[in-house]
Amino acid sequence: MNKSSQIPNKKIAFLTKHGKEALLSPIFANTYNSQIQHTNAFDTDTLGSFDHVTERKLSAAQTALKKAYLACELTHCSQGLGSEGSISSLFGIGLLDEEFLAFVDTQNNIEIVARVQQPIKLGPIDAKHKDELYDKLSMFEHNQYWMLKTMDGWEKGLSVSHLMAQTLTFPVYLEPDFRAMYCPQRQVVISKVGENLIQRLSSFCPQCAKVDYSPEHAKATYLLCEICTLPTNQMQPLRPTCSYCGYHQTDLNECKTGSAFYCNFCNP
Numbered sequence: 001m002n003k004s005s006q007i008p009n010k011k012i013a014f015l016t017k018h019g020k021e022a023l024l025s026p027i028f029a030n031t032y033n034s035q036i037q038h039t040n041a042f043d044t045d046t047l048g049s050f051d052h053v054t055e056r057k058l059s060a061a062q063t064a065l066k067k068a069y070l071a072c073e074l075t076h077c078s079q080g081l082g083s084e085g086s087i088s089s090l091f092g093i094g095l096l097d098e099e100f101l102a103f104v105d106t107q108n109n110i111e112i113v114a115r116v117q118q119p120i121k122l123g124p125i126d127a128k129h130k131d132e133l134y135d136k137l138s139m140f141e142h143n144q145y146w147m148l149k150t151m152d153g154w155e156k157g158l159s160v161s162h163l164m165a166q167t168l169t170f171p172v173y174l175e176p177d178f179r180a181m182y183c184p185q186r187q188v189v190i191s192k193v194g195e196n197l198i199q200r201l202s203s204f205c206p207q208c209a210k211v212d213y214s215p216e217h218a219k220a221t222y223l224l225c226e227i228c229t230l231p232t233n234q235m236q237p238l239r240p241t242c243s244y245c246g247y248h249q250t251d252l253n254e255c256k257t258g259s260a261f262y263c264n265f266c267n268p
């Protein structure tokens with residue numbers, strides 16, 4: 001494998017529901033002229049779902065990898081993609097959307113899991129009457145869809161216009177429908193994780209020429225205080241690092257010591 005070689009094949013399998021292939025296909029087509037072969041021959045919701053029905057057992061990164069391998073198996077492609085999102089609470093100030101996108105190449109033993117996280121402005125709504133519901137819904141994007149809590153569980157995939165046209169029994173409780181095709185804010189983060197994966201697929205180690213030469217593999221280290229030489233709170237910038245041979249470039253002009261301002265000992 002050398003620098004001029006491109007990793008992605010003409011065909012890459014992608015196991016997904018919820019329309020994520022539409023977000024990622026253009027990115028792969030434009031960069032590599034690769035075609036995404038979409039499959040939904042396996043119900044990915046059995047690995048965990050956003051509607052509280054199935055808890056995810058693996059980590060989000062492991063789930064994305066598992067889906068990528070399943071995509072290869074189901075389609076007999078040697079390269080596959082799998083994605084997984086994880087929404088967590090940011091302690092009262094909103095939600096954090098963490099999106100993972102795994103790429104595997106079963107012939108060349110390549111595994112890359114790209115990750116992007118970004119806060120999103122979404123949250124549950126409760127309303128005692130229609131006006132209150134309308135006011136609260138209009139605080140969010142119009143093309144965000146919702147789930148309505150009912151006696152029998154959740155009614156999913158409800159658009160704002162559908163909700164306003166329906167006869168509802170108040171008070172109502174709604175949660176955002178986080179499935180990708182219903183959640184425009186997630187779509188933005190999914191596109192970003194696609195770009196991140198492309199970047200890593202296009203970065204080769206100068207020493208061993210393997211792919212995925214990325215700051216993602218750098219170890220976080222703290223600069224040592226200029227006065228007392230204890231570690232400060234100042235982080236060393238993360239440099240691209242090879243996940244195979246560990247190579248990373250060292251910058252000779254780089255500042256090796258941290259400011260005493262960031263030292264817990266000198267400036268408590």
Ligand SMILES: [Zn+2]
Binds near residue numbers: 205206242
């Ligand atoms: Zn290397």
Ligand SMILES: [Zn+2]
Binds near residue numbers: 225226229230266
């Ligand atoms: Zn110090």
